[in-house]
Amino acid sequence: MTLREIYDHLDRISPFELQEGWDNSGILLGYPDAEITTAVLSLDIDEELIESSPEGCLFIVHHPLIFGKLTELDLSRYPANLIAQMIRRGQSLIAMHTNFDRTHLNSYVFRRILGLEPEREEPYLCETSVDWSLEELKERLRAAFGLQQFRMVAPRERIVSVALCTGAGASMMDRVRAECYLTGDIKYHDAVKAMSQGLMMVDIGHWESERFFPEVLAEELKTLSISVIISPSKNPFAVS
Template sequence: MKILDIYNFLDTLSPFELQESWDNSGLLIGDFSGDVKKVVLSIDVDEKLIDSLDNHTLLITHHPIIFGGLKQLEFSKYPANLIQKMIQKNISNIAMHTNFDQTHLNDYVVSEILGYKIVQKDGFVAYFDIDENFDTFSKKVALAFGLPHAKCVKCSERVKRVALTTGSGCSLLRSIEADCFLTGDVKYHDAMEAKSIKLSLIDIGHYESEHFFSQILEKHLKNLGLEVIISSSENPFTYI
C-alpha cells in the first residue's frame, strides 16, 4: 500500500485541515509514492523507538517531530539527530496532532477512560456532568490516568460540570465554563489564575492523557490489511 493511500484514509478519519494554524500535522518525512507494509503507532518519536524499527516503516505519531520553525538540521541535537536516523532507515512519518485531538482523543478519554458521557463539545474542550465530592473525584481521575497522586487546585467541595482537554490546555482557562477543568502541563501561574476565577483544576499529565492515541488509531487501521504495531515512546518524566 502507498503512503498516499494511508494518508487519504487518515484524512477522512480526522481531516488534517482541522489542525490549528500553528500545528504541523501531515506527512513530515517520506514520499507519498512510497510503499508501506508495516505501520507503527506512537505518541512521540524517540531514539529508542527509531532504533527498534525496521527499515521502510511508516511511523504515525501524535506529536510532530518537526515543529516550531525548524531552521537547521544539526545532527548532534534534537530533533535533527532523530530525523537523520529516520532518513537513513527510510522511516516515514505522519503526525496527527490537533486534528486528532478534536475528532477522537478527548471523546475517547472522557467515555472510555473516565467512563462519563459527553454533554457538550467546544473545539478542544469536552464537557461532562457529574455530582461528586472533589477529593473523591480527583483520586478517581488520578487512578484512571495511572498518576501517583492527584495534583489539584481545589475551589469547591463538590463538582457538577467538568471540562477536559487532553495534552496542554491551560491557554483555554478563561474560556472554560465548568466547575473543574482536567488538562495537562499545569504550571504555577496557571494554578494561580484558576484559583482567582474559582475554577478547580486537576493536572492529568500531558503524556498520561494522550498516550491513548495509538490504541484509538489501531482500531481503525487494522481494517486496511496492514501490519499495525503499537510501540509508544517512553514518558520523559519519572515519578520517584
C-alpha cells in the same frame, strides 16, 4: 499501500485542515509513492523506537517531530539526529496532532477512559454533570491516568460538573463552564488566574492524558492492508 494512500485515509477520518495554524501535522518525512507494509503508532518518537522498528516502516505519531522553524540540520542534535536515523532506515513519518485532538482523542478519553458522557462538546473540550466527592474524583483519576499525586487549584470538597482537555489545555479555561477542569501542563500564572475565578483545576499530566493515542488510532486502521504495531511511548518525566 503507498504513503500517500495512507495519508489520504487519515485525512478522511481526521482532516488535517482542522489542525491549528501553529501545528505541523501531516507527512513530515518520506516519499509519497513509497510502499508501506507496516505502521508503528506511538505518542512520540525516539532513537530506541526507530532502531527497534522495521526498516521501511511508517511511524504515525501524535506530537510532530519537526515543530516550529527548522533552520539547520545539525545531525548530532534533536530533531535532526532522529530524522537522519529514519532516513538511513528508509522510514517515513506522519504526525496527527491537533486535528486528532479535535476529532478523536479528547472524546475517547472522556468517554472510554473516564467513563463519562458529554453533555456539552466542542473542539478540544468535553463537559458533563457529576456528583463526586473530592476523594471520588481522585480515585477516578488514579484509575484513569495512574496518578498518585495531585496538583490542584482551588479544590472543592464536592464536584458537580467536570470538563476535560487532554494534553495542555489551560489556555482554554475561559471557555470552560464546568466548575472542575482537568488538563495537563498547568503553569503558575494559569493557576493564579483559575484561583481568582474560582475554577478548580487538576493537572492530569500531558503524557498521562494523551498516551491513549496509539490505541485510538489503531481502531481506525483496521480496514487497511498493512500491519499495525502499537508502541507505548515513555513518559519523559520520572517521579520519585
